[in-house]
Amino acid sequence: MLQRVVRSTVIERPVEEVWEVLRDFNRHDQWHGLVSRSTIESGLRASQVGCVRAFTLRDGGFVREQLLGLDDRNFRSTYCIVEATLPLERYVATVTLKPVTDRRHTFWHWSSTFGCPRGEELALCKVVGDEVYEAGFADLRRYLSRSRALARGAVGDRGAAVSGAQGEGSSAEPAVQAVALEGYGDARQLQPQTRRLQRLGPREVRVRQTAVGVNFIDIYLRRGWIPELLAPGAVPGMEAAGELVALGSEVTGLQEGDRVAYMGPVPGAYASGRNVPRDWLVQLPPSVEEEMAAALLLKGITADYLLHDLGRVRPGARWLVHAAAGGVGSILCQWGTRLGARIVGTVSSQEKARLARNWGCEHVIVTGEYRFAESLRYHFPEGAEVIVDGLGAAAAGENFQALADCGHWISLGQASGGLEPLAPDLLVRKSASFSRPVAFAYVATRQALQMRAQRLWSALEAGSFQRPSIERFALAQAAEAHLRLESRASSGSIVLLP
Template structure:
């Protein structure tokens, strides 16, 4: 019998339940995937806690995974049973042994990339792709700040920035995380538990500050991020790990140097099949060419999803975490 994680009310990790279910047959334009690995992401916690609403309860959880196509619906021409595939954006329900989703949300997985690598890389890797290649097109010689540099997204960003010839300054919470981020390509790191981030950025940039700051932390780092920007710089706020940013005074952007702020998301950049495929090609290329190595630091059984999420929320993880069904 197939199994999945679901929750009937929002709350802490204890609301997650492992249940049995009968996978449905894919309808037209859909495929059913037998998952081999499932990605764990902060957005999953946002849905579980109610920060991001779900359409109905009980609800499944998770949007990212990799596996083998088990069945296809009518009018699906690009996939067949047995194909190795991966996905990052789609209906909730990836925390399961089987998942049905639109074929347009699925991509063929190149043979050199393993299932656990793909499950750990799709959402985080595509996030880094749109952050560094689209939201702000990072060029060789650029210097920018990236919060949570030792996390799953951060370690990919460190490597991708180095491959581009850019200088990434990463914030971390410990010497061990600093060492990991630097090993993955960070030009410099700032331990925010011991150093003043703004002052250290000013030293590293010789007073110029950064043309771009990438912030997935949210509420706790909002003011710091603004203060690290050069005049007319861009703050890319793409997460809420410490809580959502609220009560923003737009006049502050003027006062601090005519700054720009954007709040992007993967769905807004991979909004057509053509864009999604192009972003995946870019990601798979840097993975296959070993410019970006996906660090799968932890693996948990599907029934341990709550424990895995708590470790992520407590910032006690580095790299990526996957669930194995």
């Protein structure tokens, strides 16, 4: 018969702070008195489901346990014993945390089932219940109060601030889950951690974030392509949505509980909460869910300024849009078609081609190798009047060939690598113009942001484009989200859920 052990307690710290420790499958040697050493086998990451940790116990015993599930949304992890010196068979345990109503305390539920030799049931239940779980509760309390004391004494702790708000993070301010950049490089540089918010500035609001938009610029920043914007140790992310939980003393026209979204030129959105300037904020109409807002705001406002300002779309205009099934591309193609543009799109797969046709492209070029100029000229013999180029280096030569005389090449991004500087004389050959726009410049004032956001929600409401398809990742899995985006596998928008 299976034995069942259940213990619970309340820890006097916010759930994010407790979870930061408990979600780490390779950290018990720092806080649990029974464990003297912990290692993850086979070079896997401690957050990877299926990884096995090997504990050396202080009494000389050992345990190998496998991670079966890690749910950052519900603060739950499940694991089983693979091998142990104690005769615990088919042992499966679950740790679940819940915020207590005042949100400064955490309810911690720890339960397991296991089989064991006849006659040893009582003794083994006592070992698991008392020496592992109850002792663990006390050890974690001690560990957290030690870390707090250290944090208070730390000078220049780079974990202190999530946003660019003034003031040092103080222990009176809430802790949030965040994902920070360990150093420039690949997606493994994105590491979950707990941070403390700074004191709220007078013109700032505090957002409890429920959805964070992932954009290609996050990848450039992670790679270190714009070092002045994101230093190692800082938190990436340019947009999010959620609920207002506090207002600065000079903020008017908003109230706690309002549903909002923001986009801003300073990274820091990969977090469960953030202080942001009031001017970055838009309130959400009832028809726009927070997840949808995070999927849509930056990408939709980009489509808006491209169509209405930079590209000055008009009926019959010939546009070439790269990555036509992507986040920006899918909105731009639909909205542009609705406004009368004739759009040729490029994509890298037949599946994306099917989507791009649905989004209104009258012709779709499937190319993984940035070869499109000849096919474009076949369809638009005079070339494209506007090229929206998020590809960069690898597509530069073909873009110029595809461009019509007097055409406008809009260099939106550089997914394939940075563009070499263009000689002005190159443009002279086609009397062409070249732009290198940035969305944040088009929402630099509160009025501009409100106007564009309103136009976006109205266009969504009017069916000018469909609600974007959303791929969801837990916040702590930001690295997986980046891998997905840079592998060219995604279409539509990607959102992180704190």
